[in-house]
């Protein structure tokens with residue numbers, strides 16, 4: 300099927316490449332000429348495992364093209380809207396400016412029978428407000444939220460846990476939903492459940508899923524605070540409660556908490572929208588989820604300061620990680636970088652290393668010192684602070700190897716991903732987050 304993807308940021312670029320890889324003819328539209336040039340050359344402007352291969356083969360096949368001109372959507376049966384919805388400055392609500400701009404540019408090119416499929420994360424009620432302009436052009440709006448995780452984006456897009464499509468309960472809505480069934484026929488055949496619903500429910504599914512995931516992380520981080528006071532171990536606690544299939548072990552990783560371009564801003568926008576709907580009290584707990592999460596960053600800093608007897612002034616500290624999570628070069632709202640910045644603010648001599656995210660980190664925080672190679676970041680260090688759980692640190696850094704490279708013997712494990720016994724046996728002071 301011929302389709303367009305409007306907005307080729309993280310979500311749009313992955314979606315366009317994935318759709319082309321299953322045989323669709325895709326044009327990606329973006330207003331940033333540099334992004335269009337990169338993508339058209341078959342390379343992603345950001346790091347995402349397997350995406351470059353997918354882009355290159357899509358472009359080579361002729362099924363995947365990119366353009367800055369909305370007129371090039373001509374002939375597309377479906378137009379996926381994948382522009383960003385960042386947090387508004389000075390407010391916790393979502394900024395829908397890009398959604399409105401993209402739609403205004405798209406509408407003149409719509410033809411009767413076209414389907415516009417919103418993928419961006421938006422406050423519930425947005426689709427209802429956008430319908431009029433699309434229907435006036437004879438097209439139909441559906442909402443098709445995206446649940447992909449950075450680092451697993453290609454796999455999540457090709458084999459989604461579920462597909463959700465919201466549409467109006469009328470003939471046009473049903474027809475448009477069937478068009479989306481056709482787009483995702485391969486995933487459906489591969490076992491992904493397809494949930495057809497109304498527009499508002501589809502928008503809410505995304506907000507609710509993110510709110511639940513964030514709550515799960517903050518729940519275990521709250522348990523980490525209690526475990527620490529009680530001398531218990533939150534990782535064993537998570538293992539034990541995670542065996543209950545009603546709870547599950549995933550997203551019970553206690554540590555410095557969640558960051559990134561989605562969860563933090565999405566839970567704030569979700570709460571702001573609930574407030575507008577007169578239901579702020581229903582999600583009052585999300586304020587607590589946010590507060591617990593932000594407290595974890597401060598707590599990691601405190602652990603390091605205490606390990607040095609109350610002051611880090613002049614101490615050489617190597618931060619393992621800058622990205623908000625492994626397999627990503629994304630540093631948006633990265634807890635790892637925030638801990639680094641705070642330690643530097645307290646007078647520590649901080650060196651940051653990361654296998655993928657250094658260029659992005661340097662662009663946001665040029666005041667920090669960066670070293671690309673892990674082993675070059677260790678010599679002279681008084682302490683290691685692990686803040687992003689790349690395999691290079693969690694699995695491939697033996698305490699004996701670190702001992703040979705640096706004089707310090709303090710390791711603060713901000714992701715609870717190292718083996719405390721192994722580090723202690725090698726003569727290190729190991730400090731986890733909610734572990735004795």
Ligand code: UDX
Pocket residue numbers: 445446447448449450509512516549550551552553554555556557558559560561562623624
């Ligand atoms: C998230 C959602 O998972 C995804 O469905 C949605 O579409 C977008 O937001 P993403 O931001 O890529 O995806 O990352 P995710 O894997 O959810 O991790 C988010 C943050 O939570 C990271 O900073 C991660 O380190 C942290 N996290 C995750 C924990 O602190 N503990 C955990 O157990 C899991």
